[in-house]
Amino acid sequence: GRGRCEYFAPALGERSRRVVSVEHELRQALQRGELSLDWQPWVRVDTWELLSAEALVRWQHPTLGSIPPAEFIPVAEKCGLIGEIGAWVLQRACQEAQALFGNLMISVNVSPAQMMRTGLLDDVRRALQVSGLAAERLEIEITEGIFLDDTPTAMSNLHQLKSLGVQIALDDFGTGYSSLAYLRRFPFDTLKIDRAFVRELLTHHDARAIVRTIVELARMLGMRTVAEGVEEPAQLEVLRRAGCSSVQGYLLARPAPAEQMRRLMDSWDPN
Numbered sequence: 001g002r003g004r005c006e007y008f009a010p011a012l013g014e015r016s017r018r019v020v021s022v023e024h025e026l027r028q029a030l031q032r033g034e035l036s037l038d039w040q041p042w043v044r045v046d047t048w049e050l051l052s053a054e055a056l057v058r059w060q061h062p063t064l065g066s067i068p069p070a071e072f073i074p075v076a077e078k079c080g081l082i083g084e085i086g087a088w089v090l091q092r093a094c095q096e097a098q099a100l101f102g103n104l105m106i107s108v109n110v111s112p113a114q115m116m117r118t119g120l121l122d123d124v125r126r127a128l129q130v131s132g133l134a135a136e137r138l139e140i141e142i143t144e145g146i147f148l149d150d151t152p153t154a155m156s157n158l159h160q161l162k163s164l165g166v167q168i169a170l171d172d173f174g175t176g177y178s179s180l181a182y183l184r185r186f187p188f189d190t191l192k193i194d195r196a197f198v199r200e201l202l203t204h205h206d207a208r209a210i211v212r213t214i215v216e217l218a219r220m221l222g223m224r225t226v227a228e229g230v231e232e233p234a235q236l237e238v239l240r241r242a243g244c245s246s247v248q249g250y251l252l253a254r255p256a257p258a259e260q261m262r263r264l265m266d267s268w269d270p271n
């Protein structure tokens, strides 16, 4: 309340139970250089070729340790810090990719609150310009957390990003409430099938049926599909048979810093 944004971080555990001003800590985090990026690749199911890598933000606090994005991104959104953090992530991701990844595609997560900001397009343009990364190498991942129809700024941002040459992925597909309506409103390039379905692929018939149907729908609408959170070879096999075009998950690679991602690219053998 009163413009202050305080919350209890579950990561702190029982021992250090206290309220931290995450707003204050996050501002410091940017200034003190505590944020960094990990990268996690996606791989083509049929050829095993590396297709792209997703940037995932990391926060290493000097005393609190590592705080996961699922905890601090929502706080950044509430505190109005998401703009600054998002701009930093875009800039940093484009720079690392341009410096280290050759021609590999990259993707960057943009939260609903960012998508509704008027400054987003300028942030993307600047990141591309400063890094020298070609717009065609960048994909923006958005979640289904917003009604695009109700937010003209988000819709306009999406269309303007497309006209820059940037690709758009719909993240966590299948978990939102307006999935099918979304697909008619906007020409997404990629559908990312949420980990919740992949996790139940081997044990639940309905999860398998849903995944098959999403893949088929995406194919007919000219989108590629990426299944998230693939951890077991048997899941991979089911996804391959379902016709899913690419996969991402611990089975292939865990998220890791850019230098490590580069080494993975160098040693990657599609056969």
Ligand code: C2E
Pocket (backbone or CB within 6 Å): 040, 055, 056, 057, 068, 069, 070, 073, 089, 109, 110, 111, 171, 172, 228, 229, 230, 231, 248, 249, 250, 251, 255
């Ligand atoms: P997401 O975009 O759905 O990212 C996938 C999450 O699943 C990542 O968690 C990743 O580390 C994790 N993951 C990948 N493969 C596997 C697997 O095989 N098994 C399991 N159990 N997990 C796997 P992470 O890095 O903690 O990120 C969580 C969420 O935070 C992301 O979900 C995304 O929504 C958000 N996020 C991360 N980085 C950013 C960012 O730079 N900006 C914004 N706005 N959001 C971000």
Ligand code: CA
Pocket (backbone or CB within 6 Å): 054, 109, 141, 171
């Ligand atoms: Ca994502």
Ligand code: CA
Pocket (backbone or CB within 6 Å): 171, 172, 192, 194, 228
């Ligand atoms: Ca996801």
Ligand code: CA
Pocket (backbone or CB within 6 Å): 172
């Ligand atoms: Ca997710």
